[in-house]
Amino acid sequence: NAGVTQTPKFQVLKTGQSMTLQCAQDMNHNSMYWYRQDPGMGLRLIYYSASEGTTDKGEVPNGYNVSRLNKREFSLRLESAAPSQTSVYFCASSGGKTGLNYEQYFGPGTRLTVT
Amino acid sequence: SQQGEEDPQALSIQEGENATMNCSYKTSINNLQWYRQNSGRGLVHLILIRSNEREKHSGRLRVTLDTSKKSSSLLITASRAADTASYFCATFGWGANNLFFGTGTRLTVIP
Numbered sequence: 717n718a719g720v721t722q723t724p725k726f727q728v729l730k731t732g733q734s735m736t737l738q739c740a741q742d743m744n745h746n747s748m749y750w751y752r753q754d755p756g757m758g759l760r761l762i763y764y765s766a767s768e769g770t771t772d773k774g775e776v777p778n779g780y781n782v783s784r785l786n787k788r789e790f791s792l793r794l795e796s797a798a799p800s801q802t803s804v805y806f807c808a809s810s811g812g813k814t815g816l817n818y819e820q821y822f823g824p825g826t827r828l829t830v831t
Numbered sequence: 832s833q834q835g836e837e838d839p840q841a842l843s844i845q846e847g848e849n850a851t852m853n854c855s856y857k858t859s860i861n862n863l864q865w866y867r868q869n870s871g872r873g874l875v876h877l878i879l880i881r882s883n884e885r886e887k888h889s890g891r892l893r894v895t896l897d898t899s900k901k902s903s904s905l906l907i908t909a910s911r912a913a914d915t916a917s918y919f920c921a922t923f924g925w926g927a928n929n930l931f932f933g934t935g936t937r938l939t940v941i942p
Contacts, residue, residue, distance in 0.1 A: 720873075749929070758835075758919060758932035759874070766928070774929060806873055819864060820930065822873035 718742055720823035722807050728829045729797040737792040737826050739807030747810045748790035749774075749820065750782060752803040759806065765790055797830045804828070835863075835903075835920045835933035843939040850907040852936040854920030855900075861923045863896055864930065865905050868917045877905075877918075912942045 720741045729735055741748065746767045751759040751774075761774030765784040779801060781793045790809075794801060804827050808820040835856040844850050854863070862881045866874040880887045880896045880903070887894045893906040907914055917937050921930040 751932075756934065758921075758934045760932075761929050764929055772928065808874075819876040819879050820874075821876065822866075824873045825871075 720807055720809055720821050722805075722823035722826050724826060725824065726827050728831065729794075730831055731798060733797050734793065734795050735797065735828075736794075737805055737807075737828075738789070739791065739823060740789045741807075741809040741821070742788065743809060743811065743821065744787070745809035745811045745821070746787070748784065749808040749810075750780075750790070750792045751806045751808065752776065752801075753806060753825075754803050762792065762805075794828075797828075799830045802828060802830045835922050835931065837918070837920055837933045837936040839936060840934070841937045841939070843941065844910055846910060846912055846940055846942050848910055850910050850914070850938055850940070852905045852918050852920075852938070854903045854905070854933055856903075856920075856922045856931075856933075857901065858922070858924045860898070861925050861927070863894075863903050864921045864923070865892075865894060865903075866919045866921060866932075868919065868935070870916070874919065907938075910938075910940045912940050914938060915940045 723738045749764040750762040763782040765771045768787045807823040810818045810820045835854045838853045864879045865877040868874045891908045896903045917935040919935045921932045
């Protein structure tokens, strides 16, 4: 039982490049989330998926897109990376009927640097 | 912002002492959660307390919730060096769709 896995662990991009962060969970959770964490700040929600087939914007969605590929997988795409997107990105999942108000399980994070 | 605010921002104690962290928030909540983050790692869920609960225990952890003051506290008893981490509170508001995290308390336990 791997829990929540994320790839890659580290990534360096040049401004304007694109990339996709991958996330998968094996806990049969309905809901999945993408957060970013910047120094001195808490986690901020980028996008979430309450259930398979749905996605919604969080607090800081600009510059990102997501895809809920199936119940297990939720990817985050940066179409044209900017230095302001340098951050640590965390994927999380939660269970329950809709899962939104339950505890969340986090992946190990992806450290992204945009130069 | 619905974000919680933890207090203090940083706390340094000796092993064996108790550590208390506080969280204040602004809106009515369905539940409040505490998470731990070791350096360079993802967050780990510690405890969830619902708005109709006043106190909850889990091992060496004790969480209290005062909805009238919009505040919560996390007490770690008999701290260990392995408790060194950042601790975050997160609130789930009524009618909300997601958790809002505070900025965290950095706890250092000195062996």
